[in-house]
Amino acid sequence: MKTLDVAGGTAAYQRVGQGEPLLLLHGFPFTSECFWPLLEAPPKGLELIVPDLPGFGRSTPLPGPALTMEAIAGWALSLLDGLGLERCHVGGVSMGGYAALALTRLDPSRVLSLTLLGSHPFTDDAVGVARRHATAEEAEREGTAGIVARMLQVVLSEKAQPLVRTRLEAVMRQASAQVVAQASRGMAARVDQREVLARFYGPVLLVTGALDPLVPPDRAGQVAQLPSKAVARVLPDVGHLPQLEAADEVRRLLETLPQGGVQTT
Ligand code: MLT
Numbered sequence: 001m002k003t004l005d006v007a008g009g010t011a012a013y014q015r016v017g018q019g020e021p022l023l024l025l026h027g028f029p030f031t032s033e034c035f036w037p038l039l040e041a042p043p044k045g046l047e048l049i050v051p052d053l054p055g056f057g058r059s060t061p062l063p064g065p066a067l068t069m070e071a072i073a074g075w076a077l078s079l080l081d082g083l084g085l086e087r088c089h090v091g092g093v094s095m096g097g098y099a100a101l102a103l104t105r106l107d108p109s110r111v112l113s114l115t116l117l118g119s120h121p122f123t124d125d126a127v128g129v130a131r132r133h134a135t136a137e138e139a140e141r142e143g144t145a146g147i148v149a150r151m152l153q154v155v156l157s158e159k160a161q162p163l164v165r166t167r168l169e170a171v172m173r174q175a176s177a178q179v180v181a182q183a184s185r186g187m188a189a190r191v192d193q194r195e196v197l198a199r200f201y202g203p204v205l206l207v208t209g210a211l212d213p214l215v216p217p218d219r220a221g222q223v224a225q226l227p228s229k230a231v232a233r234v235l236p237d238v239g240h241l242p243q244l245e246a247a248d249e250v251r252r253l254l255e256t257l258p259q260g261g262v263q264t265t
Helices: 032-040 069-082 095-106 126-142 145-155 162-173 177-188 194-199 217-224 247-254
Strands: 002-006 009-017 019-025 045-051 088-093 111-117 204-209 230-235
Touching (some): 002 069, 019 095, 032 162, 069 095, 069 177, 088 095, 095 111, 095 194, 126 177
Parallel strands (some): 019 045, 204 230
Antiparallel strands (some): 009 045
16 A cells, blocks of 8 residues: 555555556445455556545545545545646546546546446435435444445345455445545535536446446436447446456456547457
């Protein structure tokens, strides 16, 4: 794990592989470790830059009650500045995908391609927003154990290998109550980002799992119909985290990015 001073705090990040840089943003409530199959065997032609987002893992939290997607995006751009990277491929899983979209909205000129894994550009409905605030309050009142147990049921499909489940649970248990509350409020405040996808000029790769209860196939289908150059894959027998349940397929798809665009074969 490397570190850099960003936004008055420490940004911890992993940097592996060789080739064009791909910034990968993790989901909630994980760390950079949730990309472990890709970190252990990076896609050919790509150098992965995978931070612990602010307040997660070894990175310093940002102040305030909510960790908004725009705040993550601004922080990630500062990290890229610190690394001297003017442009790179950008991707994220789930919450990381929301933040990748926010980064693209803030400064599309820095984004070579956009990859969303188990993610989408839509906002939450009123019930979803209320659930996020309830999660934030639960974290502050009771800690994260109940939240982690419930999320573990949702983010992996029943087909996930037991070892994946055990390892992911260990990652989730590291999340502090503070960052769980901040990120829940930040996700509740998301804006609709369909326009970002529609307008983005570069290649877009969308990968979802057919068994993902958080991005169900009808929603993935709506994303695929957006007027962009998106290549969309719905992977059978896979849940919310394709990089863990279908790592080889995700790696293969990512390997199509550096050649100037996402290819479909
Ligand atoms: C995630 O995996 O980042 C979260 O499940 C995202 C969400 O709750 O929308």
